[in-house]
Amino acid sequence: MFKNLPDYVEDPILGLFDAYRADSRTRKVNLGIGIYCDEDGRVPVLASVRAARERLDGAVPSIYLPTEGLPAYRHAVRELVFGDTTADLQERVVTIQTAGGTGALRVGAEFLASTNAQPRISMPAPTWVNHQAIFQAAGFEVSHYPYCTPDGRFDIEGALAAMRDLPAGAVMLLHPCCHNPTGIDPSREQWERLLDAIAQRALLPFFDMAYQGFAEGPDDDAWAVRECVRRGMPCLVASSYSKNFSLYGERVGALSIHASDLETAKVLGQLKVVVRRSYSCPPAHGAALVAAVLEDDALNAQWRAELEGMRQRMLGVRASLHALLAAELPDVDLSFLLQQRGMFSYSGLSTAQIDQLRSRHGVYVVSSGRVCIAGINASNIAQVCEALVDVMGRTSEPREQITRISSPA
Numbered sequence: 349m350f351k352n353l354p355d356y357v358e359d360p361i362l363g364l365f366d367a368y369r370a371d372s373r374t375r376k377v378n379l380g381i382g383i384y385c386d387e388d389g390r391v392p393v394l395a396s397v398r399a400a401r402e403r404l405d406g407a408v409p410s411i412y413l414p415t416e417g418l419p420a421y422r423h424a425v426r427e428l429v430f431g432d433t434t435a436d437l438q439e440r441v442v443t444i445q446t447a448g449g450t451g452a453l454r455v456g457a458e459f460l461a462s463t464n465a466q467p468r469i470s471m472p473a474p475t476w477v478n479h480q481a482i483f484q485a486a487g488f489e490v491s492h493y494p495y496c497t498p499d500g501r502f503d504i505e506g507a508l509a510a511m512r513d514l515p516a517g518a519v520m521l522l523h524p525c526c527h528n529p530t531g532i533d534p535s536r537e538q539w540e541r542l543l544d545a546i547a548q549r550a551l552l553p554f555f556d557m558a559y560q561g562f563a564e565g566p567d568d569d570a571w572a573v574r575e576c577v578r579r580g581m582p583c584l585v586a587s588s589y590s591k592n593f594s595l596y597g598e599r600v601g602a603l604s605i606h607a608s609d610l611e612t613a614k615v616l617g618q619l620k621v622v623v624r625r626s627y628s629c630p631p632a633h634g635a636a637l638v639a640a641v642l643e644d645d646a647l648n649a650q651w652r653a654e655l656e657g658m659r660q661r662m663l664g665v666r667a668s669l670h671a672l673l674a675a676e677l678p679d680v681d682l683s684f685l686l687q688q689r690g691m692f693s694y695s696g697l698s699t700a701q702i703d704q705l706r707s708r709h710g711v712y713v714v715s716s717g718r719v720c721i722a723g724i725n726a727s728n729i730a731q732v733c734e735a736l737v738d739v740m741g742r743t744s745e746p747r748e749q750i751t752r753i754s755s756p757a
């Protein structure tokens with residue numbers, strides 16, 4: 349019956365995690381998976397989230413949520429993403445709760461595919477490893493726009509040129525902050541140019557905001573989304589609260605769509621159709637936690653302070669790593685470590701160097717060269733530096749140019 353099924357191809361990031369777990373060495377460091385760890389190497393339980401959990405009444409029966417999710421959560425997300433709860437905006441934005449950021453992308457993709465016979469999307473090369481699969485599974489034709497210049501900046505000219513080949517109505521996938529995997533974000537001036545071109549060509553921006561707060565803070569990080577709305581442009585936004593609330597297993601995400609006030613009721617209806625036939629309604633607990641934090645002034649302030657703490661820790665790791673490596677490798681340009689933002693740094697390490705990191709030093713890095721900065725702490729930074737110095741100093745190869753890694757991994 350099932351003998352013609354294709355062989356399973358492991359997701360490269362999840363497969364790396366399995367290999368790390370199976371490694372019997374005690375001195376090993378996982379810089380592969382995209383999870384924020386604290387100074388003790390643990391996934392933090394935020395105090396604001398713990399307080400919200402204590403406040404939630406454990407005696408409330410577990411009933412089904414509405415298809416579109418918890419009302420208080422949807423309201424709180426709208427405010428966090430758009431920074432605005434005026435009645436006017438409420439009429440133009442539909443937000444539904446989804447199963448993580450991944451669920452938001454998938455529901456958004458299916459929703460768009462249901463309204464377009466030949467859906468097309470252009471995404472950065474490289475981008476998060478799951479983007480292509482999600483949109484292809486929903487029936488999209490996927491193309492890529494170049495993302496990085498050889499000197500490690502956002503490739504605005506390449507992106508604009510690629511947009512000229514897209515038909516009106518095609519979707520542009522954008523990371524509003526902390527681009528995964530490079531950590532390179534467009535400047536505001538570059539965002540302006542991107543949004544101008546998107547409007548001129550009648551393209552549809554789909555923002556994937558999985559790291560709000562990790563680059564410059566929650567409001568600054570949503571700037572491109574808010575600017576898009578300020579200009580009156582339609583857009584979709586997938587939000588994830590896995591990282592910035594440290595609620596990975598709760599699957600808390602949201603999909604927001606900015607449309608015209610005449611369209612929103614229909615948009616909500618069609619989103620409910622997509623959700624109903626896939627998983628009927630979202631999980632309750634994580635969204636209740638996020639809503640309880642965001643809706644309470646004191647918990648909201650506490651969460652913002654904790655988020656700022658995570659952001660500052662990552663900046664500190666970047667600075668320390670840069671200083672330690674620069675002392676050992678004075679001829680290597682390591683400025684990328686300080687310029688990139690968020691959890692990831694694109695190291696430009698070659699495949700051979702990545703293999704050596706793992707086999708000789710027990711340091712696990714994704715095959716694209718993406719390093720999870722948030723996996724480094726005071727206890728392992730010396731080991732990570734030693735390993736990097738060994739593999740970078742051992743070869744006469746220059747650091748690979750980011751554009752050479754063209755596969756969307």
Ligand SMILES: Cc1ncc(COP(=O)(O)O)c(C=O)c1O
Nearest residue numbers: 382448449450476528558588590
């Ligand atoms: C860019 C990007 N989008 C979406 C996601 C998925 O988020 P979630 O774990 O909430 O489904 C991730 C997770 O790593 C991501 O990096």
